[in-house]
Structure formats: C-alpha cells, structure tokens
Amino acid sequence: MRAPAIEVRAVTRHFRQSTGLFTAARSVRAVDGVSFSVPTGSCFGIVGESGCGKSTLARLILGLHPPTGGEIVVEGQSLQAMDRRARARLIQPVFQDPFSSLNPRRRIRDIVGLPLAAQGTNPAQRDRQVDAMLERVGLSAEMGGRLPAQLSGGQRQRVAIARALVLRPRIVVCDEPTSALDVSVQAQILNLLAELRRDFGLTLVFISHNLAVVEHVCDEVAVMYLGRIVERAPTDTLFRAPAHPYTRALLASVLTPEPGLGIPDVGLGDSYPDPANIPPGCRFHPRCPIAEAGCSERDPSPRALDGREVACHLV
C-alpha cells in the first residue's frame, strides 16, 4: 500500500455570518468533521448538491482557507505549516469558471507563468516552460500573447490547466472543471485531464455535481451532505450498489435521456438543507425516505461496510 498523497483528518471549517446589528452572528458549518485519504496517483471524487461544502473542502485542501479544526497532511507534511511557495509546487487548482479564474488584464503567457514567477524563475526560462506547457494542453505558443477575452471557454479552461501544471505539482484539485463549459467541450477537457494525469503521475481531487463525469473519471467517490461525508466507496461499488439513502436519491435524480419520462421523483421533498441550521441527530433525517424515530436523536458515525464507509444507522 502506497503512502497517501492527501490525508484529511477530522477537518472542520466554520464561517461566521453576521446577520444584523442586533442579532448574534450565526456560525455556518460548511465542512463539519470530514476525514479521508487519497492514495498517490488516484482520482478522488467529491459529489453533493449545492451548499454541501464541497467547494469549501476544495479550498481547504488548496490551503486557501485555514481549517477551523482538524488537520490536512499533504505528502507527509502539514499543509498549514507549509511555506506558500512549497505549497504551490505541490498542489494546484483548476476552478470551475474559466471566465473568472483568469485575470482579464493579463496576457495568457503571464497567467500561465504566474506560478513560475512566484517561485522566482527567470523570465527567459519561464517563457520557454510556458510555451511548452501551452502546447502540451493543446494550445499554440502564439496564443500566449492574447488576452483571456479573445479565447473560447474551452481554450480558457486549457489555459487554467496549463497554469495548474506548469510547476509540475503532485496534486491537482479540480473544482467542477467542466460544469461551466459546453457539453461538446466537456469531453475534450476531461480527456485532457485524464491524459495529463497519466503522463504527469498526478493525484486528482475532482469535485463535481455531475455524477456521469465522476463515474467516468474517479477511482473513489465521497458523497457529501451538509458538511459531512455520508458515503465513501470505490466508484463502481458506489454506482452499482449505493448504500446510503442520500446516495441512492442522488443517483436516482439523474435525468434519463429517454423522452417523456419527465423529472424523476427522488422522494426527498422540497425542503432545502441550510448549513447554518443543521438538524439534530442524523443531519439527513428530515429528508430521508427511510428515517426512523431514532434518526433524529443519534448522529451516525461512519462505519465500514463491504469495502465502503457509510454514515447511516439503517444500512
């Protein structure tokens, strides 16, 4: 067994949200006690609906937010104790929206070269490496002189990937890297990521709400609900036999391409989870189709079940 690339140990992240002058500040528990480890070279998927804390988790792993509690260990070193340059050499992001992840006032060459510039690489060498990386992600070196506004969405995401890889990091965190793109471009970007992952020996953390994409790309998947991981399993196990009722509902919510079937009813009701007001006991119980009386009292802790980890009393 290889040493894990990332180890997330009981990490929490709370945000204080002041609602007014005379009301007490609320604490939003965006990530609330999450633990997992990602083996070197694998692809770890995180899925869940909007507001479940998956993007916050991505930012925690990138070191952009300090965790409120717990610890993140990357390649054997604590992320928080790491120097910003050392962290940049190890772990890099690809964000969701390539229209906001590229500085509109900089030329492509400077955007891709920024991580190198921060490391103090000299300009001539920087330009050589940038040109090579642009060609590696399927762009031409002369695009380096352009501004982001002159590129299409797919080209911009390639630029973002080039920027993430130019330092040859060990880990890349992709936060919904395809959801802002046209369907025709999504596959190209996913194939590029898969190819680069193989060639550079990358460990990927892949965050998405698109289950089909996760199934296609990831080795292991964690399902998040209101700041917790409710189920974590190898991809084929999870998609073949989902254990947690939330995972089952999530898989059932995928629209079928067959016309006339309408929107599937997943039996979760219309209520929307609020991370500032987490229900007692199992946090999923108000929407759970199989909840029992005890579910609103006891908080289930994750337990192993046929090669997976589930946080539910009833499975």
Place this chain on the structure above:
Amino acid sequence: MINFRLIAAVLGLVIVGVVAFCAVFAGWIVPHDPFVQNLDGRMIPPLFMEGGQAGHFLGTDQLGRDYFSRLILGARISLLIGVATVITSGLIGITLGLLGGFFGGRVDDVVMFAITCRLSIPLILVALTVVGLVGSSLTVVVLTLGLLLWDRFAVVARTTTMQVRNLDYVAAAWASGCSVTHIILKEVLPNIVHHLVVVATLEMALAILLEAALSFLGLGVPPPLPSWGLMIAEAKDYMFFTPWVIMVPGIALFVLVLGINFLGDALRDILGATRDA
C-alpha cells in the same frame, strides 16, 4: 447613427488638450504680461463686442490687465490644483480603500471609520481655519483639498476591491504562491483602475470648482495670481455693468469641467474593455 459617446470623447480630449496646452506653454502664448496694469485702458470689452480693441481679444479687467492672458495663466493654476489634488487624495484614498476592501474585518472597520470621519468634516470650514492659521497660498490650497477629497477614492476602491478579491483568479494567485503585495498590486489594482480613473476625473473637476469657490471667498490662491475663481471673485463687483468680466472665466471653468468629465467617461470605456480593439 450618430455616435454621441465618440463625439463626447473627442470633445473632452480637445477641451482638456487645449487647456493643458495653455497651462504648459502659458509663458509663450500670452500676448501680454498678465500682471502688467494699465489704468488708462480698464474694462475694455472683448473684440467681438462694441468698443473692443484689436490688441485685447477678451478685453481688459478692472486694472487694465489683458483678460485673455490672465485666462491662459489661470488655466495653469486650475489644472495644477486639479492634478496635484487628485494625486494626493488618490494616493490616500486608493491605499485605504484597497487595504479595507482586501483584508476586511478589523482593517475595514478602521477604514470605514476614517471615511465616516472625513465625510463629517465640512470642507470649507476646514479651509477657512487653515487659511486663517497659516495664510493662503497655492500649496495650502492643494494640501487642504488633497487631504480632504480622498473619501470617494476610498469608497470606490474599497467596494470594487471587495468584488474582485473573491474572484477565482485571485484564489488562483494565492494558490500560485504569490505574495499579498503582488496580489493587491498586480491582480486586484489593475482590475479596479478603470473605476478609479472615473473618480479621478470627477475629483479633479470638483477640486477645480472648489478652488474657484475658495478663491472666490478669498481663501484660495492669493492675488495677483490669476486663478479662474479669483477672476470671478474680482469681477463680481462689476458684473451688473460689464457682465462679460464674470462670464469669460465662468464659461472657461464650465467648459473645462465638462471636458474633464467627458474625458473621464471615455477613459472608463477604453480601460474597462478587456479585449484589444
């Protein structure tokens, strides 16, 4: 289809260009020495009015000084005050706004407190006090205005910084290992600068008008320097009999402020565009 924006931009550029040219080359283009009095030739009307004289295009003032020459030299004073005030207040306001908007929390509280304090200070009263204490001079006017007009810079820099600091390219810069200084100066500032240019032009126009107001009250540029506001002040005693003495500097002031505002709008359009034309 008439492009009004283009017309306004060209008009603004021409007006500010002409005034700037006058300001810089005033010494070469004035037809007469603007300080030389000729008490025999007082209140000669402009050339285009009845009784105008060929040597004095805009006539002479109450002391017989050539009005056109004084107007040209006055352009230098007005622009000097406008530019110097905007540089001083811009430095203060943009620094405060960037810090408050970027760091938020306690830093932002301090910046907001400073802005509120500044907004509660009545400008004319402060100017009155300062002039009363140290006497009036060009430097005093510039410093008074510069140290007091930074609030709009701070407010605009702060709100625009708050919008930009949460964008993904700032997060990407953090993840790239960039320093805080680099992120503020290279990632945030270039993306708010087009808003600040508009503020700069508004503030410049405001500073020029305030200088005119201060000079009118006798708190600004001391005579015999020909500031446009001072010219208006000196002309007010004669305006019922010779209205052109107050109209000439008044129109000049109006046209310059209009031109600066046109230019500001045009600059915002140009700098705000993220695509090469």
